[in-house]
Amino acid sequence: MSNVLCTIRQLSITYGKDATQPAALRDVSLDLIEGERLAIIGESGSGKSTLARAIAGLLPEGTSVRGKIDWPSRSELPRPGRDIGFVFQDPTASLNPVLPIGEQIAEGARRHLGIGWKEAYEIALDLLHRVRIPHPEKALKAYPHQFSGGQRQRIAIAAAISARPSFLIADEATSALDMVVQAEIVSLLDELVRENGMTMLFITHDLALASGFADRVAIFKGGHLVEQGPIRTVLAAPQTAYARSLIANHLDLSSPPLVGRDTPQ
Numbered sequence: 001m002s003n004v005l006c007t008i009r010q011l012s013i014t015y016g017k018d019a020t021q022p023a024a025l026r027d028v029s030l031d032l033i034e035g036e037r038l039a040i041i042g043e044s045g046s047g048k049s050t051l052a053r054a055i056a057g058l059l060p061e062g063t064s065v066r067g068k069i070d071w072p073s074r075s076e077l078p079r080p081g082r083d084i085g086f087v088f089q090d091p092t093a094s095l096n097p098v099l100p101i102g103e104q105i106a107e108g109a110r111r112h113l114g115i116g117w118k119e120a121y122e123i124a125l126d127l128l129h130r131v132r133i134p135h136p137e138k139a140l141k142a143y144p145h146q147f148s149g150g151q152r153q154r155i156a157i158a159a160a161i162s163a164r165p166s167f168l169i170a171d172e173a174t175s176a177l178d179m180v181v182q183a184e185i186v187s188l189l190d191e192l193v194r195e196n197g198m199t200m201l202f203i204t205h206d207l208a209l210a211s212g213f214a215d216r217v218a219i220f221k222g223g224h225l226v227e228q229g230p231i232r233t234v235l236a237a238p239q240t241a242y243a244r245s246l247i248a249n250h251l252d253l254s255s256p257p258l259v260g261r262d263t264p265q
């Protein structure tokens with residue numbers, strides 16, 4: 001687990017051309033390691049989604065970008081949708097309300113894997129099983145509104161990985177869900193990422209949620225990367241006052257993480 005997937009160096013990002021606009025990210029340097037689960041933690045507006053958009057090449061036109069993002073093991077930039085899958089906070093925004101969910105999941109596989117609809121629907125069916133949607137055969141033909149919020153997020157996850165991306169970005173993917181469903185979705189993501197050997201960027205404001213799941217953590221504040229390291233090291237011995245306060249305020253270290261780890265150290 002030591003190949004570097006992506007190197008980010010001195011990355012500064014300002015939206016729009018207005019030089020007086022505060023930077024959304026300032027001088028961020030960070031490596032993403034192949035196969036790892038990296039949690040990006042920070043309060044609202046700290047630059048987490050901006051980092052994800054920059055990595056995925058999805059910043060809006062006119063954004064000023066300084067610094068470098070390199071993919072050392074790739075000959076071309078990863079393609080969003082094909083090489084990078086996304087799961088967002090609100091599954092209703094990523095699912096089309098008037099298309100059956102089977103078609104929506106199959107479409108990613110068909111378009112990006114160069115296969116026909118029949119094979120793509122087989123992938124969709126398999127994914128509906130894997131994300132544990134009840135009666136998957138029937139569910140293929142159902143519409144998003146026929147599912148619960150947690151189920152819709154499972155369907156959005158299936159759609160995000162149907163083209164078999166090697167890198168998955170989950171941006172506040174569980175924030176809109178209640179705690180029990182949050183833990184289920186995190187556990188599902190954990191399972192899928194392990195099974196598919198994906199690298200994952202897990203963006204959240206919830207350190208407790210990330211603590212049982214991520215390998216490493218990067219903590220952002222006001223566009224700065226204030227601390228990064230293996231999650232256990234950061235939790236046990238935070239180096240900055242900000243990380244210490246986050247841990248003190250948001251994480252009761254005496255309680256077990258929401259998702260169990262199989263390899264206690």
Ligand SMILES: Nc1ncnc2c1ncn2[C@@H]1O[C@H](COP(=O)(O)OP(=O)(O)OP(=O)(O)O)[C@@H](O)[C@H]1O
Pocket residue numbers: 015016023024042043044045046047048049050051060205
């Ligand atoms: N498209 C945009 N145009 C202008 N400013 C933006 C845009 N997107 C984000 N910003 C600004 O950039 C800063 C960082 O925003 P960003 O969405 O990256 O933070 P975040 O940590 O992901 O926040 P949240 O947890 O609320 O999603 C904020 O000040 C935000 O207002």
